[in-house]
Amino acid sequence: MTNEFTFKRILLAVVVLLASWLRPCHAEPLAITPFYTFNQSPLVQIYGLPAAESAVVQPAGKAWTLLSVDVANSYLKRETARESLLLDGEGERITLALRYGVAQRGELGMDLPLIAYNGGIFDGFIEDWHEFFGLPQGQRPDAPKGQLRFQYEKDGRQRLDMERDGLHIGDLRFSGAWQLYHGGGANPAALALRTSLKLPTGSSSRLTGSGSTDLALWLTGSSDYAFPGQWGHATVFAAAGGLAMTDGQVLKEQHKNLAGFGTVGLGWSPSDSFALKAQLSGHSAFFRASAFSELSSGAMQVIFGGTVAFSPRTTLDIALSEDVTVGASPDVALHLGLGHQF
Template sequence: MTRTAGFHTIAAVCFTILFAPSAAAATEIVPFESTNQSPLVQIYGLPGAGNAVVLPRGRTEVGLNVALSNNYAVNENSREDIILDGETTRFTVAARYGLFPGLEVGVKIPYISHSGGFLDGFIEGYHGAFGFPNAGRDQAPQNRLLYRYRRDGVEKLRIDSSGSGIGDLLLTTALQLYQEEIQGMTLNAAIKLPTGDSDQLRGSGSTDFSLWLHERTGGAFSAGNWASYGSAGILFMREGKVLPDQQKRWVGFGTLGIGWAPLEWISFKVQADAHTPFFSDSDLKEIAANAVQLIVGGTISFSERTALDIGVSEDLIVNTSPDVAFYFTLRTRF
């Protein structure tokens, strides 16, 4: 069995333990609330894909997103060495509101925790069960927290003690460009404010601005409803406080996904998130490489207004995003 096949098996298990709600409306196929949770990337204002249909005027959606990511990456060359070993949990309270017809505004407030975590043993066992290499993970101290980067003999970054606190606040807006039933396109913008502690990797110390387009199309066939979606945009960052001499000012990002709803209360989704590097002047891909992660999972609709997303991510370009991350988003509208 390949690593990808085993990854898909684990994702499928997430759904076998769930049962159908007693009553639910047709599941809306929307993107996962996922972005790269690498300790060096999650500090910036990289937005999620958003939604291709804005809320009607006067309607509100609130949600709680939990992203639990396990990092293990060790690399070095003649000038640099990096260790990213630990777990990061990101709790985000999100809200969006239909301000005018075709226009919504929103806010995302994150709470970030870095720790040694508890998933190392599970991941090593999973790798062993399916014959995957641990790439040195089993030789490192279990449940250790150490995020460290050294360059030319100088330690540029070090986090080795657990801590938690508020992250950087994200303000969002979306303008409906067109809509026809479930199909639509939005123009989205966001600004990230430096409210988190950059010394503890809970923020970047920079103010970031992003602009992106998001589109969704879909339809119905005999086996259920389907939808595909995609987004593409650009992120501008002022100079921050994390590796400022290597930080880039511009980053491109995008998302592609497809979903299938065989029943009214459940849908399955596959999504890829990608972005260009946030840093330069490095030969380590943990610092200065393009990143692509794959998320598989789905949505359970509990009612017409309330749904739960469950997703598991894998780093398609190894060590540019967490080895594994779990995403849970509970959202409701009123």
């Protein structure tokens, strides 16, 4: 309870601080990039699934930093004669990311995540959200409120049982990128090859790490279109790639070593200080040999929100995600991403 209360105070302080900085920004056109987030399921976010990221790498000698917060609420209960699965709880992932431009077209980076689990504060909000939009509630209204329990049993053997809250370091990631194409201008057509290496620095027993070493490789591209008059500009973006994973410690007998992933989205910036964005992100299954599609099938999420520019170099992303493939990703997740370029 203390860790949960502390995290809420930190999150509130960050929001208040950001609000005090908020002011209109009139400068060069606002760059529209994918939200820096991915599936926050407790059984997926521990692996090396990457965010799509920008199709434009950092210029040589320039650095970009990001402080992101992802809050994801999950409730899933399934049972057959051979298997039972319960995912009930809330996870918070705080990521400090750094990207630095090297040479003429290269970029190096690092992500340091902190991961917390608790019983959650958004159970009631999510039920109201689903009711307002006419979305299926499933078994959520009858579930205990404020419970933390991630449990999986198969053939009479407990393969996952985690109910300890707390805030801990996750798996460290190193990244690199190479600019394959850049059309020039403020918001050009661009294509980049990106890669990331995730190391097992977190704890698999606490679900802050997978116990595996993961390598991701993907292409990310974007194209920008200016509108006449005062209508601003729009950007379409997409990414696709693959993820190779060593044998981890979470559901190790059913874990798959290869996965594919992709993102497609668009954004519209009517002014230099604001943009609306939406994207569809998905990936193939991370597990096999289960009757539950939430484990043995892929996942897809729709993520929507916007970007606010506090200054020409400082932006804030605010987004919500909803699971398109029900159960394979959290019901609702909140994403905040504060970025600054040096």
